[in-house]
Amino acid sequence: MVSITINGREIKTDQEDITLLQLARSEGIGIPTLCFHKALLPYGACRLCVVEVTGGQNTKIVNSCAYPVREDGISVQTNTPKLKQIRKNILEFLLARCPEIDMVKKMASGLGVKEKRLPEKSLPEDQTEECILCGLCVRVCGEVIGKEAISFVHRGAEREVAAPFYSQSKDCVGCTACHFVCPTGAIKVKESGNKRFISPWNTEITLVTCEMCGISFAPENSGEYLQAKLGLPAEWLKLCPQCRRKVAAETMGKYDFTSRNVILKK
């Protein structure tokens, strides 16, 4: 059992591997984050979740998303003037980078950014920057989907996320998890006919057409991957979810459990 105080309130935990952020949030203490996601490992890139940790005579500023709660008696402050200043500066940086993004604008004004003191990132006329480089897309692809179809490229101010060599990613299964976790809407997915296009990755995915109703519904190349990963019956992936349900209802009791095949009605 470890006992600490957060903003003066005493909190006890016996959970091993719990981080300060998790503990604070579970106690209803809000700490802003941009690069944290509960399904992913802590990354520590946005630095919004910084808190002040005091143990003995020393106070240090750490990112709470990754800081393990294991020292008994430490006292944590989550909203001191210093921390507010840091968060405000970070949002000023992000606002200068992505001035058009509503989410960034809202967060910036919420964290006290009143005037624009920094010049906006210079880009070619017809372009706007939408990515804050939180890395959620890269990490969800690697850690959850297990694919690593996209990655960070270049470094420093040139850093961006891309598919290998900026062209069609061979590893992309078209799952669009990256689009789902993106906090700024920078990852755009368009569908037309049996094609799905994920714009920042220059990646085009062919969708499977339902054998029964003829609509396009799921990425073709994810079929095999999911089948192997989840052990799904091959026929199952040839039908769209609606038709699948329909078949399931109609074939109730006709499912062959040994071969795990549904006897399809032609």
Next chain:
Amino acid sequence: MMKMTSPAELEKYRSSILEGIDSGRPSVSVCCGTGCSASGALEVVSAFERLLEEKGIQANINTKITGCHGFCEQGPLVLLSPGNRLYCKVTEEDVDDIIEETLLANRVVERLLFVDPVTGEKIEKEEEIPFYKKQLRLIFGDNGKMVPTDIRDYLSLGGYSALAKVLKGMGPQEVIQEIKNSRLRGRGGAGFPTGLKWESCDKAEGDIKYVICNADEGDPGCFQDRSLLEGNPHLVLEGMIIGAYAVGASQGYIYVRNEYPLAVKNFSTALEQAREMGLLGENILGSDFSFNIKVVRGGGAFVCGESSALITSIEGRIGEPRYKFVHAAEKGLWDRPTVLNNVKTWAAVPLIINRGAEWFSEIGTEQSKGTMIFSLTGKVNNTGLVEVPMGISLRELIFEIGGGILEGRKFKAVQTGGPSGGCIPEGLLNLPLDFEKLAEVGSMVGSGGMIVMDETTCMVDVAKYFLSFTQEESCGKCVPCREGGEHMLKILERITRGEGEERDLELLKEISDTMQCASLCALGKLAPNPVLTTLKYFPEEYLAHIKDKKCSAGVCKELIEYLIDPEACTGCGRCLKACPTGAISGEKEAVHILDQEQCIKCGNCMEVCRFDAVSVE
């Protein structure tokens, strides 16, 4: 080479090497470190080999190709014994004279002696040259005495006796205690107590442990790690083997920049030789301790010198730092307990084991023990690598060892600790060099960079230069370093263009504070140091750029003008020919005119003028 199966056997072999050495025989040591090689040392070596053979005396004279002696500016260096005479800037053509005069007739070749820039005096012996006189060359001293690719040379100087001592009768705990007692601190920059690091790794649970040597030296102008690996690779290797024994590691890695081909080559040769002799590999010196080392070559990213980024890079992933709330000693390479130390830290280990913790801890200051190797560069007379006891003052280092400022100009500042160190002004020159004192004034020991600046250096430009380096090398993972640094750089660029405003200075301080407090790794945390220290110690220069639109050092192009003094101009035409844009006009022997519209402020005219007629304002 024979495999040694016990410490006693190693000692016996050492005795046989020592017996074979004829100490009376004249010897020639040619420095072939990267610096001297670049200025022609390899040609000097072949001239020696050729001429000694032609004269039929090659059997009477020892020729050694050694590693870096540190005084690179005076290279190629040739050291002759008996007498310990040092010849500087030796060329192929000098070799015949050296053989005839010095080696055969024991006379000095006057023109090759070092000339003291302060007194103008010629100095014969290496140890009497001011550059060497004040140094305490514990780690670096053997570089000039041995052929780095010959393990027998290292053995003849007492090499691997520390390892033998450890394996003969010191338990791992005893070794750790000895290192703790010596109070050795990490030489990579952070100064973490080495003994404590080893102890936590030793205590950490896990059957597989690693040791790593950080040889990813990336600071501009720093080359002490390279010179050690090139000139005395076995010393570093011996330190690593002892460290592995102490913490119970079975595998080691050395992460060295691929831009250091000679270091990679010499260290790899050392590994092979040590393996052949049973000093590395299975059952070292017949004991039950086994340990091996792999060389990993880095791709040249500055941030990979940061421990967590280095570890990630060895693991085969993008070299980016990660948060270190759990130390590498507990969870490092592949999440196993890992000790990562700098080249110079490992190199200090055999010395401490051999001569004792007490001896080591008597050198240096209260908090910082031992010696430190600095790369002394910039506007000083004697540049090169210097090893000095911790606690020496900046003044001694710059004015005695360094021989003062070039061309008698005025000292302005010294930047210590590499691109993320601070600039220290004249008022603090008596500061004793150690980890704490340098940190107190906003700088750091870092990996030992030391760049001296004189009155021709613009401090705003310096801050801009170092920040542009750290920005270029930022991995871009965390927001404060990537975005904050970029904004700071933009502000500094504006100021040096004469477009700065006074409120920019406050903004610089504010962004610096956020970077220092909130960046993920030391690169971002320390990057504002050059800006903050120049703002603190040279505020008037910033204000002159902002308010008066003047750069008093004459560096910032947008704020200066080159002028031709009609009184002094003789109309010789040199500047006219040197001007790349045709901005200078004038008949022969008539006063030349400089058209400011066309001038690109390259400074060529000022450089070529023989009559001091061109000035900068």
